[in-house]
Amino acid sequence: MCNINNTPYKGLQHEGHDQEHKTWSRRSFLQALGIAGSGSMMLGSNMLTASAPSPLTAAIAAAETDNILILIRLSGGNDGLSTVIPIEQYDSYANARPNIYIPESKVLKLTDEFGVPSYMQALEPMWGDGQFKAVHGVGYQNQSLSHFTGSDIYANTDLTTTGFTGLDTGWMGRHFETLYPDYLINPPASPAAIQIGQFGNLVFQGEETNYAFVTSNIDQLEEIAESGVVYGLDDALFGDCMYGDQLKFLRGVANTTYEYAGLIHEAYERGQNQVEYQDNGFARQLALLARLIKGNLGTKVYMISMGGFDTHGNQPLAHERLMTNLSVAVDNFYDDIAFTQQDDKVLSMTFSEFGRRIFENGSNGTDHGKAAPTLFFGSGLNGSAFVGEHPTLDNPDGRGNLEYTMDFRDLYATVLAEWLCVDIPLVEQHLLDHPYAPVNLGFNCSGVDFPDIAYSDGEPTPPTQPEPTDPNPDLLNAVVHKPFYPTDNAPHIYLEMPFTAHVDIQLYNILGQNVGTVYNEMMTEGSMEINIRERMPEHLSTGKYIYRIQIQDKKMSKSVMVA
Numbered sequence: 001m002c003n004i005n006n007t008p009y010k011g012l013q014h015e016g017h018d019q020e021h022k023t024w025s026r027r028s029f030l031q032a033l034g035i036a037g038s039g040s041m042m043l044g045s046n047m048l049t050a051s052a053p054s055p056l057t058a059a060i061a062a063a064e065t066d067n068i069l070i071l072i073r074l075s076g077g078n079d080g081l082s083t084v085i086p087i088e089q090y091d092s093y094a095n096a097r098p099n100i101y102i103p104e105s106k107v108l109k110l111t112d113e114f115g116v117p118s119y120m121q122a123l124e125p126m127w128g129d130g131q132f133k134a135v136h137g138v139g140y141q142n143q144s145l146s147h148f149t150g151s152d153i154y155a156n157t158d159l160t161t162t163g164f165t166g167l168d169t170g171w172m173g174r175h176f177e178t179l180y181p182d183y184l185i186n187p188p189a190s191p192a193a194i195q196i197g198q199f200g201n202l203v204f205q206g207e208e209t210n211y212a213f214v215t216s217n218i219d220q221l222e223e224i225a226e227s228g229v230v231y232g233l234d235d236a237l238f239g240d241c242m243y244g245d246q247l248k249f250l251r252g253v254a255n256t257t258y259e260y261a262g263l264i265h266e267a268y269e270r271g272q273n274q275v276e277y278q279d280n281g282f283a284r285q286l287a288l289l290a291r292l293i294k295g296n297l298g299t300k301v302y303m304i305s306m307g308g309f310d311t312h313g314n315q316p317l318a319h320e321r322l323m324t325n326l327s328v329a330v331d332n333f334y335d336d337i338a339f340t341q342q343d344d345k346v347l348s349m350t351f352s353e354f355g356r357r358i359f360e361n362g363s364n365g366t367d368h369g370k371a372a373p374t375l376f377f378g379s380g381l382n383g384s385a386f387v388g389e390h391p392t393l394d395n396p397d398g399r400g401n402l403e404y405t406m407d408f409r410d411l412y413a414t415v416l417a418e419w420l421c422v423d424i425p426l427v428e429q430h431l432l433d434h435p436y437a438p439v440n441l442g443f444n445c446s447g448v449d450f451p452d453i454a455y456s457d458g459e460p461t462p463p464t465q466p467e468p469t470d471p472n473p474d475l476l477n478a479v480v481h482k483p484f485y486p487t488d489n490a491p492h493i494y495l496e497m498p499f500t501a502h503v504d505i506q507l508y509n510i511l512g513q514n515v516g517t518v519y520n521e522m523m524t525e526g527s528m529e530i531n532i533r534e535r536m537p538e539h540l541s542t543g544k545y546i547y548r549i550q551i552q553d554k555k556m557s558k559s560v561m562v563a
Helices: 017-031 055-063 087-096 118-128 147-156 171-179 218-227 244-257 260-270 281-294 315-338 408-419 424-430 473-477
Strands: 068-074 107-109 114-117 132-139 193-196 212-215 301-306 346-351 372-377 385-387 480-484 492-497 501-509 514-523 526-531 543-551 554-562
Touching (some): 068 315, 132 408, 193 218, 193 281, 218 260, 218 281, 408 424, 492 501, 514 526
Parallel strands (some): 132 385
Antiparallel strands (some): 107 114
């Protein structure tokens, strides 16, 4: 095996933990061999190489939403009770953790019922801007407390998985199999997915190939992005790893099979970070993703990782460091992509193989547990809230575990159908015939009605959007719009709507280049004055622009001067 010495502290209540890590390491190698290239494989005696997208894949890709999904893997089992603190159950929480609980003075209260540790205060502006939701009690029936089995279940959604048995395809891999049916012959023009950190995960694995461009760490992807070539195959990279020769061979295959490295480099050069990130591995991952997204790489799904969450011992300092880094980096990332008005198109969600127990162990840590919150970030959430029912701390199972109140597959289904706009029958198929039960996370692509669910955002009920109407052509033609300039000379758009509908207003320069979104919301019947300067970046230069209003299929444009 490679020279790796990262065995976590063994908690008093979890015997056999070290042995599991040895097994997991071996398994992860077998699962994650295809590095630095999507789906590298041999078909007969012919090497598969990238080529232009076929008409079929091009048509499918064109029909996709512009939305982007970032999966944030918190590897090791994140402690939910140190992430979202149930204020209404605070006494039970503190009594269960006399040495590691977070004092009330260090709880950032976001609603009357729930808060987060003050070291996650970087997320407070995102909460205020409606860009942060936390879903309580995420898990599944008979939840596994094993690292590798739990990781596999969250990746393959196969609840029958045990040990080395279970489905070898992932929920996103099955999605891409449907999206790109001739992927091995004509892969898409851009990587279908990019994954940083290959350690034992099946998320993008399909029946015949892995659909992600995978690098082991951020160093390798940064090298590819900066140089346009894949990382080297020097013997020094592999040390005395017993699988070094095999890895070198497979990396070489991947390097010659796909030509995505150049595309990643070009997007990296086009995009620029406009926010200063901290110097840690997680922040570097998000900084690089921001450049690729701003550089219009075209990849729709990314997966990044943060390790260290297996906190059997000395949890308070470790968890504070981890969640501080996560909070600051996520806030910086969304500030960064807001410069190009892409923050409403990028949804991020965390996941971990399990939560941790209610009670502390004898080592100032917590042992493997069950349910934990899932965090969502992005302007596309259209409001901040705590979603679902928090598990009770007063009636745990016999081992002190929080029981799940939200099936993780319902969150996956919601993201697929309502964010990535996958047809619901396909969503159910990708999730192994799990019935579709969407969760109201603030976005809705399918048009389905969401079932009632507990919802805490400081208000008694979730924010509701006005119901759009289906206007006839006469009503569409009755929409009034015109530019005007109040005494402060700031350019405005006057818009008069004879019905309720979603209104999208984009601004273009005289070269026809899109410079940003002026308005993209539901508008009720009536009139509105929209200040272009207030809704656009400060760097909008003086000159002539064109605004384009789209309401359903009708598009209307006029020129406007920006002083």
